[in-house]
Amino acid sequence: MEQFTGKVAVITGGASGIGFSLAKTFAAQGMHLVLADLEAPALETAAAQLRADGADVLEFHCDVADAAAVDALAAATFERFGTAHIVCNNAGVGGAPGLTWEVSLEGWEWTFAANLHGVIHGIRSFAPKLISQGEGHIVNTASLAGLKGAPFMSAYVATKHAVVGISECLALELAMTNAGVGVSVLCPGFLRTRIAESGRLWPDHLGPNPMPEDSAASFIRDLVDGGKEPDWYAGEVLDAIRTNRFFVLSDPAHAAAISARHQEAVGGTQPTMMNLA
Numbered sequence: 001m002e003q004f005t006g007k008v009a010v011i012t013g014g015a016s017g018i019g020f021s022l023a024k025t026f027a028a029q030g031m032h033l034v035l036a037d038l039e040a041p042a043l044e045t046a047a048a049q050l051r052a053d054g055a056d057v058l059e060f061h062c063d064v065a066d067a068a069a070v071d072a073l074a075a076a077t078f079e080r081f082g083t084a085h086i087v088c089n090n091a092g093v094g095g096a097p098g099l100t101w102e103v104s105l106e107g108w109e110w111t112f113a114a115n116l117h118g119v120i121h122g123i124r125s126f127a128p129k130l131i132s133q134g135e136g137h138i139v140n141t142a143s144l145a146g147l148k149g150a151p152f153m154s155a156y157v158a159t160k161h162a163v164v165g166i167s168e169c170l171a172l173e174l175a176m177t178n179a180g181v182g183v184s185v186l187c188p189g190f191l192r193t194r195i196a197e198s199g200r201l202w203p204d205h206l207g208p209n210p211m212p213e214d215s216a217a218s219f220i221r222d223l224v225d226g227g228k229e230p231d232w233y234a235g236e237v238l239d240a241i242r243t244n245r246f247f248v249l250s251d252p253a254h255a256a257a258i259s260a261r262h263q264e265a266v267g268g269t270q271p272t273m274m275n276l277a
């Protein structure tokens with residue numbers, strides 16, 4: 001997609017972090033925005049800020065873990081704008097941390113519901129509409145953790161590997177069918193967002209919150225705080241949509257970890273730790 005002005009971008013998790021940076025970047029191109037998020041007050045604030053800067057914004061309060069809610073998001077988008085061009089399945093959480101055999105079933109469920117099912121719902125609700133209009137681009141947010149594992153992050157790593165795999169299948173299917181719809185998968189390392197405070201989003205139906213807001217390990221907070229700016233990364237995403245690039249990394253230095261993984265597969269050796277910084 002080379003021309004953005006007047007087109008429509010849908011962004012889940014649009015109230016904060018990468019999603020909000022994508023919204024600002026698309027608005028600067030003259031796009032109309034649909035901003036979806038679980039956090040109603042943050043959503044209102046983000047939408048108000050974008051409107052104050054001149055953007056045309058529809059905000060939609062929804063939990064991407066709920067398939068019906070994402071269907072309703074698609075319906076509201078088409079009712080308001082009659083179309084959608086860029087769909088960013090971006091909402092996600094840092095997930096339940098811990099040793100793989102100790103992560104609770106509720107922790108697995110929470111992480112999968114937001115990070116994996118949210119992306120699946122976005123594809124199911126929007127892809128047929130983009131295909132029928134013969135134009136669009138789907139942007140799925142995975143992570144560098146979708147390309148290489150790391151200790152204490154099994155639930156998160158599992159969802160992000162799944163998002164990379166699903167995105168690859170989707171891209172192949174859309175290319176085979178000449179659908180006119182592109183796909184990009186975002187695989188950034190640490191970016192400065194609220195991801196380390198994801199415990200704020202723990203749903204009541206899973207019982208007591210095991211991750212109060214300040215419970216993230218301090219080294220994770222430091223890595224997030226020392227990460228790159230999401231506004232810079234959103235510019236990379238825009239460029240990837242413009243040039244139909246599939247993988248969108250955030251640092252050329254990550255190539256070493258990605259190559260190491262493939263060499264371990266081919267060489268039959270044990271996994272090595274990547275440098276998380």
Ligand SMILES: NC(=O)c1ccc[n+]([C@@H]2O[C@H](COP(=O)([O-])OP(=O)(O)OC[C@H]3O[C@@H](n4cnc5c(N)ncnc54)[C@H](O)[C@@H]3O)[C@@H](O)[C@H]2O)c1
Nearest residue numbers: 013016017018037038063064091092143190191193194195
């Ligand atoms: N920040 C990083 O270092 C980093 C690195 C790689 C990938 N990511 C991914 O980027 C995406 C965005 O995260 P971020 O870093 O901007 O964090 P963030 O916490 O700043 O923003 C995430 C947004 O998603 C929303 N959200 C979470 N669960 C939701 C749900 N079930 N339904 C609707 N909205 C929901 C939150 O309310 C929040 O507004 C996530 O998928 C995350 O896994 C982040």
